[in-house]
Amino acid sequence: MPILSAKGVTHLYNKGTPSQAKAIYNVNVEIEEGELVGLIGHTGSGKSTLVQHFNGILKPDEGQIFVDGKDIWADKKATREARFKVGLCFQYPEYQLFEETVYKDISFGPKNMGLSEEEINSRVLLAAEYVGLKKELLEKSPFDLSGGEKRRAAIAGVIAMQPKVLILDEPTAGLDPKGRDKILDMIKSYREKTGSTVLLVSHSMEDVAKIATKVLVMNKSRVEMYGTVDEVYSHSEELRKIGLNIPQVSKVFEILKQKGCDLGTAYTVEKAAEVILSKGGANV
């Protein structure tokens, strides 16, 4: 049974006004437990709208959303359950910080779940550990943290709810390369440690190639492709047509292939170097 599934989901915005339009249209997708799915597509492709359906922030105009096999709009209880089973971390999450201390802010979600004091405490500490926030930072005001730390504190606030599925909407937007790598490493290790399903909405084909197990491509309100990184990235022509660019190393491999040196495929620098070296080694 897939952990998340969308069946024929359509969402309209500006419903009932002249500017009514389809944000997503007849989306069918099933996401298996434990995957790390990279969700890519350019702005306006519907990817943010789709993820907001999974935890019930948005209600489909048509179709159904299932979390863990349950229709989340079946009744009020199911909707509230979905909120906590699917943790959604919005873009620029540092702008949601509001408490006096980082500790209190991270505990906001668990508190809303009605957990006991000890349970909240252990969850906050664990979440802070996952995102790599040092203990002494927890008693600071969130507004005194650096940009990258704020971002990680906000993500911890979602992780502390211990959702089965963690969805991150462009968690690396606006960060410098170091901050970006920290977040990506954190996501990867979080999934390895907890076995949670993770959805990573991203503009960066490079980032997705680095950590995702599967890739979901959205285009013009629909799902365009869904498959493993290799399956999706090998369709470089189609990707280019919908305005997505394959990583630079993949382009290097394409050129090599055109020139008669077919080395297969590679989407990360590490993989590319490995492939070339083994080939080079064989020639020696």
Place this chain on the structure above:
Amino acid sequence: MEDKVIIKFDNVSFAYEASEEDTAATQVVDGFSLDVPKGQFLAVLGHNGCGKSTVAKLINGILVPSAGKVTVDGLDTADDDKVTDVRRTVGMVFQNPDNQIVATIVEDDVAFGPENLGMPPHEIRKRVDDALKAVGMYEFRDREPHRLSGGQKQRVAIAGIIAMNTKCIVMDEPTAMLDPHGRQEVMDTIQMLNKERGITVILITHYMDEAVKADRVVVMDKGEIVLDGVPRDVFKNVEKLKSLGLDVPQATELAYRLRKAGLDIPDNILDEKECAEAILAALEVK
């Protein structure tokens, strides 16, 4: 030689004043010197907090140095009487497009600078139309800015600067909040302004693919310049850049790894074509 330099940092230091919590004043820039020749497209790289935004704000007098001197086209930025002249010479585009657009209609926003300079209405109209055409936003002149995409907003902000006829534009991470499409739009606009209008561009960024397009790259760390040169030379220093928390283009990194592993590949690879050719050559030789 001297008159060809448009922006000059002469041994500049700057520290944010001590606040209640931080008792020590934070020294952001220390003994910083830099000459930017007219017409250059300069990229400034560095991780967050390396002082690059401070350098940007020092250029047009939002901040003034605590020691040393910044001159813009011969004008001292610390001179209060000259501050308007400095800002007519150097315009600035910021990271968040929403927080720099002041009007409810695109063309009114572009007119804001010239209006502040007290120019006659017909002249403003001419400049606004010209600036909007230059950034490809003329058809959007009647729109409301909040309905535009991030890339479009940023182009409106750029138009607002060129309508003031500035000789130089400083951009502080103008693409950090944009999607790849918006980034491309803004980069195309920047390059066009530099090539076709001869405007000096100082682009502060942490995107390496943007820095590659510049005439010159300066890498900053802890308020100092650590690398300075044409992109090809700067990106040779893969290890140094990585230790500073920066990226190099993937092609450069791949070439670097292969060379380290013993393949005969030159150390000045910048794009995918060069990289592929070098790999072919290296594999064939073997």
Place this chain on the structure above:
Amino acid sequence: MIKDITIGQYFIGDSLLHRLDARMKIILTIAFIVSIFICKSFPALLLMVLFTFVVVLISKVPVKMVLKSVKPIAIIVAFTSILNIFYVRGGTPLVDWRFIHITSNGVFTAIFMAVRIVCLVIISSMLTYTTTPTMLTDAIEKLLSPLKLFKIPVSTLAMMMTLALRFIPTLIDEIDRITNAQKARGANLDDGNFIERVKALVPIIVPLFVSSIRRAYELADAMDCRCYTGGPGRTRMKQMKLHPRDFAALAVVVLLIAGIVLLNIYFKAVLVR
């Protein structure tokens, strides 16, 4: 999406009313409001209603939208009408039953007041339907500019108004985003008593405040960079110019007021007050 709402209630169009100078429209609206209050006889009232009707037709704003602007005041109109019916005395008694006394004067006053309020609201909303907030701000700035003589910073105030208009959609968008983010963390905004609901707003208001302050700082820097000083010497790209049509509109309203005055004289005033 919430950001697609229109600020104010401008209705995009190109009618004669849209093209009138905003300053003239403001002055004429004020003149019309005055004429509403000098209007005292039924024929004069009829003339006013007729005028309002013609203005709506010229504007080409759909009647449905015009009615929408009247809706919020319907209760006030109904309430004042009832008060007038029961409490205004004089004229012919119509109903006289126990404690209920209704007289002809009461009924007339009720009708008069209702019609006056509705006309007032329709005409003022015609101003906002046919004038963009930006044009309104500019017009108010121009009309108030004599106040500069008394050291009142009219341009600065107008700039503040423009910025407010500019940032309303941005802030609405931001509220929307923060609300969703907190909802995703299980914030319950829909249930609970008053105090609980107010408390539930803290996670939204604090981040909104923080980000607004940050925006204000960045905006101030951006305005500095574009040589804004707030002082004199600023010119405007868009110059307001009066056209023949503006004077024609003025003439029409002057005639309307003259007509109302004449009709008041020739016919019996209904309103005693």
